[in-house]
Structure formats: C-alpha cells, structure tokens
Amino acid sequence: MAIYIYLPLPAMSAAYLGYFFDIHGGGMDLIFPHHENEIAQSCAACKKSNVSYWIHNGFVTIDSEKMSKSLGNFFTIRQVNAMILETIKEGNIVPSELTVKLIQREVESSENDKFLIDGFPRTEENRRTYERVVGAEPNIVLFFDCPEEEMVKRVLSRNQGRVDDNIDTVKKRLEVFNALNLPIINYYSEKGKLYKVLQQLMEKALKRAKLTEDQVLQKIEERTSARMSKEYEKSDSIRKELADVGIAHK
Secondary structure (H helix, E strand, C coil): HHHHHHCCHHHHHHHHCCEEEEEEEEEEEHHHHHHHHHHHHHHHHHCCCCEEEEEEECCCEEECEEEECCCCCCHHHHHHHHHHHHHHHHCCCCCHHHHHHHHHHHHHHCCCCCCCCCCCCCHHHHHHHHHHCCCCCCCEEECCCCHHHHHHHHHCCCCCCCCCCCCCHHHHHHHCCCCHHHHHHHHHCCCEEEEEHHHHHHHHHHHHHCCCCHHHHHHHHHHHHHHHCHHHHHHHHHHHHHHHCCCCCC
C-alpha cells in the first residue's frame, strides 16, 4: 500500500486550515485506507492534530445495490426533476408514509446499525408518520442553528429556489419553514434529544481559542476595516492570529 499518496491532503489541510477540525466527512468507502492514513500522518507530524467528529455518508442504493452508472440503476437529475414538476402540476405532494417507507427500506437493506437521516422529519406529520411506521424514535437529533441572515445570504448566493427570489421572498419562505420545523425542534428538545450543532461547535472553538465571542467579532471587524483601507499586511496578520488558535476567517 502506497501511503505517500495521501500526504498532500494532511499537508494542505494543516497549511491552509490548521491542525484542528470540528467536522471531517466523506463517503464510507474512505474510512479505510484513506482517512485512517490521514489520521496516522497528521498525528505523526503534529501531536496536536485532532478531528472532533468524523461523519461518513452511506451509498445511495437501488434494490439493495449501490447506485452506479456502470450498473445503469440510477435516475438522472432531469428525470427526478420531471417527476417533481409533474407532482407539483397535479397539486399533490409526496405522502409522508411513502417517504418513510422509502427510508425504512434503505435502512433495512443496509448492514449498518447507525444512520444519519438528513433533513427529515420536516413537519409534525412527518414525525408522527415516521414513529408510527418505523416504531422508533431517533436517538439524537442534530439541529444546525444557523442565523437567519446567513440562511438568506446562502440561499440567494446559491440560487436555491425561484429565479426571481429576493431578500423579502426568501425571508417569507423561512417564516413558513420555521413554523413547520419549530414544533419538531421543541418536541425533541423537551425529550433531551436535540443538539444545536453550530452553537456547540462555536462554544468549543471559543474555549479552545481562549477567546470570547465579542473578542472574535472585534478581531473580524478590525480585519474587515483593514481590508477596506487596503492595509493588507494588517489584515493578513489578524487572519493568521485567528488561524493559529483554530478560527478560520475568509
């Protein structure tokens, strides 16, 4: 096995992102040897290297087989979009029970005993249907506690939605999204199963950096001001100062 193949990745990560990672992800096929070699090399080069959470996604499967072009068992984005558009034209939505049964089929066909289901349930009706059909509740619910301003900015910059979207229309959609999601968030929070990911990661990062949130914000403001004044040397110095304690600022 040629371990040297993986050297550029830890080297570039350390150079540009630092030695601390809150989350490192990839496909489950990268666990060995790819990620195990990255861990070995990074820890050998720097004992302070650390990843807080490793998240590996499973494969998309069709009838218990990995979806792949070579097998021809896949749907194109155009085909999926056509089905979604046809459903919308008919004024229908995909029933929760159908969605849950599709999830259940994939879970049962897998050899894994732990699963991360992304973006589900989205409504109380989703949640009740899932628990009724599957007969179980999730052990942990991860909630990405993203500020509204950041969500609006990301939706607009990635063109996720209508072509005529603007700040007002996106905010209206977020109001509907929150109205549907908050009951679920509150439900799992009361059961002690909810973990606010960004909040917890931020608290860990601040503790590790030995800084307060106000101190970090002040540094960011100073760097922004320096960049606007074309004081690039000062701007780079502040960026490096933050990077040295594990806080990346673009």
